[in-house]
Amino acid sequence: MxxxxxxxxxxxxxxxQFVDFTFKLISESREILKSRDGxxxxxxxxxxxATDLSHxxxxxxxxxxxxxxxxxxQLRGLAFECQDVAAELRKALQGLQTTDKTRWxxxxxxxxxxxxxxxxxxxxxRLDALQRELNTHLLKVLL
Numbered sequence: 001m002x003x004x005x006x007x008x009x010x011x012x013x014x015x016x017q018f019v020d021f022t023f024k025l026i027s028e029s030r031e032i033l034k035s036r037d038g039x040x041x042x043x044x045x046x047x048x049x050a051t052d053l054s055h056x057x058x059x060x061x062x063x064x065x066x067x068x069x070x071x072x073x074q075l076r077g078l079a080f081e082c083q084d085v086a087a088e089l090r091k092a093l094q095g096l097q098t099t100d101k102t103r104w105x106x107x108x109x110x111x112x113x114x115x116x117x118x119x120x121x122x123x124x125x126r127l128d129a130l131q132r133e134l135n136t137h138l139l140k141v142l143l
Contacts, residue, residue, distance in 0.1 A: 021114075028110035032098065038106075039097040040113065046124060047093050050086040053131060057082045060134070075137050082130045089123040092116065 003011070031040050039047070057079035096113050098105045113120075 025107070025110050025114060028113060029103070029107040032109050033101055033103060033106040035101075037097070038099055038101050038109070039093070040110075043093050043096055043113070043120075046120070047090060050089045050093070050127065053127065054083050054086040054090075057086075057134070075134070075141070078130060078134050078137065082127065082134060085123060085127045085130060089120070089127060092120060092123065 028040060032038060035041070035044075037044070060075060060079040096109055096116070098109050
């Protein structure tokens with residue numbers, strides 16, 4: 001069986017993609033298996049950031065509710081939205097954590113992590129945008 005050059009090139013590209021995907025999946029699975037709490041380092045960091053930002057906005061919603069100014073209401077609204085996105089992110093990340101640290105379970109969690117990468121990135125991007133907006137409003141209040 002002889003393949004034309006374009007078909008052979010496409011096949012080679014697909015093989016490289018499959019090997020890369022498999023390597024990432026196995027690496028992620030190994031990281032989860034070796035972790036102390038059944039979650040990848042990247043997701044643990046995201047959990048910490050989401051929790052921290054949620055706590056910071058708790059204080060902000062309390063102090064912003066004392067003032068009924070337009071700026072206070074904007075800050076309060078942003079803080080509540082930030083808490084909602086942080087809670088959504090933490091919930092998604094909890095689904096990517098296991099207490100049963102077997103090779104198979106670690107592999108399944110790693111596979112879910114790869115498949116949900118875009119969803120996690122979307123939530124992280126929203127949280128980042130909200131944080132920047134909060135910073136802008138806080139700077140405005142301070143000046």
